[in-house]
Amino acid sequence: MQIRTALAAVAALLAIAPTAAMADIPGPVRAMIDAALETGDEAKVRTVLDLARQTNPDDAQEIDAILEQFETDLAVKAEAAAEARQLEIKNAGIFENWGGKGELGAFRATGNSSNTGATASISLNREGINWTHKIRGRADYQRNNGVTSREQYSLSYEPNISVSDRLFLYGLAQYERDRFQGFSGRYSFSGGVGYQIVDRPDLKLSAKIGPAYRITEFVAGGSEARIAGLLGVDFDWDITDRLTLTQDTNAVAETGGSATLIVDANNTSLNLVTGLNAKISDSLTTRFSYAVEYDSNPPDGAVGTDTLSRVTLIYGF
Structure with a gap:
C-alpha cells in the first residue's frame, strides 16, 4: 500500500512539473501582458498576447489560457451590459432614449x-x-x-x-x-x-x-x-x-x-x-x-x- 501511495505521489509531481515550467513566463513579458490586460482594449490584448506567443513559444499554453480567461471576462461584461441596457429601456419614460x-x-x-x-x-x-x-x-x-x-x-x-x-x-x-x-x-x-x-x-x-x-x-x-x-x-x-x-x-x-x-x-x-x-x-x-x-x-x-x-x-x- 505504501509503495502504491509513493508511486501516486511521484506521478502527481510529474504531472505538475510541466505546469510549473509553463507558468515561468519571463518577468518583462508578463508585465507587458498585465499592462495590456489593464487597458481592457481587446485589439491591444490580442496583439500583445500574439507577440508574446511568438517570442516565447515554450509558454504558448499559458498564454492561450490567459487569452481564454480574457475572452470569458469580456463575454461576462458584455452580457451584464446588455442586461443593464434592457433594464434601462424597460424603465425609460416616453421622452427618454x-x-x-x-x-x-x-x-x-x-x-x-x-x-x-x-x-x-x-x-x-x-x-x-x-x-x-x-x-x-x-x-x-x-x-x-x-x-x-x-x-x-x-x-x-x-x-x-x-x-x-x-x-x-x-x-x-x-x-x-x-x-x-x-x-x-x-x-x-x-x-x-x-x-x-x-x-x-x-x-x-x-x-x-x-x-x-x-x-x-x-x-x-x-x-x-x-x-x-x-x-x-x-x-x-x-x-x-x-x-x-x-x-x-x-x-x-x-x-x-x-x-x-x-x-x-x-x-x-x-x-x-x-x-x-x-x-x-x-x-x-x-x-x-x-x-x-x-x-x-x-x-x-x-x-x-x-x-x-x-x-x-x-x-x-
Whole structure:
C-alpha cells in the first residue's frame, strides 16, 4: 500500500512539473501582458498576447489560457451590459432614449419650380426592446422679392415592431404640403409588413409593403380620398468608415373604389432619394442627395416630376 501511495505521489509531481515550467513566463513579458490586460482594449490584448506567443513559444499554453480567461471576462461584461441596457429601456419614460439628427443646407429644384433655397430637417429615433419609433420632419422654403417660390413641408411618424430577427410590422402616418405641386395637404396612413433582407454591419437592405389610405386637399379647392398601396425600400451601404451611400424609396399607388376610378383617376406617386454621406466627425456629417418626386396624375397646372438636389450638414445627437 505504501509503495502504491509513493508511486501516486511521484506521478502527481510529474504531472505538475510541466505546469510549473509553463507558468515561468519571463518577468518583462508578463508585465507587458498585465499592462495590456489593464487597458481592457481587446485589439491591444490580442496583439500583445500574439507577440508574446511568438517570442516565447515554450509558454504558448499559458498564454492561450490567459487569452481564454480574457475572452470569458469580456463575454461576462458584455452580457451584464446588455442586461443593464434592457433594464434601462424597460424603465425609460416616453421622452427618454431618443436620439436623432438635425440637417441644414441648401437645395436646387427643377419641375414645378426652378430655384435654389434653404432646406432643414430633423429625424428622431427611439429604440425599445421590440419597438422602434421614427419621427421625420422636413421643410424646403424660398422667397424672392416678397414672393414665395417654393414651399414644401412633410412630417411622418412610423412605429415598427419586431416579429423576428428580420420580420417586422410597421405603421405610418404622414402629412405633406406642397402648393406648387397643387395640393395644400396630403395625408397618408398605412400599415403592413416589412423584412430586413440584408442585415450586416456595413450593409443594410429592408423592404416593406402594405395597404394605405390617402386624403388629398387641392389648392384649387376640393379634396379626394382613395385606397392605396405602399411599397418602401431602405438601403444603406457603408462604403468606408466615413462614406455611406443611402437609397430610400417610397411608392404609393392609389386606386378608386371601382374599375372606372382605377382607369381615370388613379394616381401613382414615387418619392426616390439617393444620398451620399461623408463623415467629418463622430457627430458631424456632410450629405449630398438627389430626390425625384413623381405623380402620374398631378393636379391641373402642375407637372408630374420634380427633382431636388440638396447639400446639407448633419449633426447627430
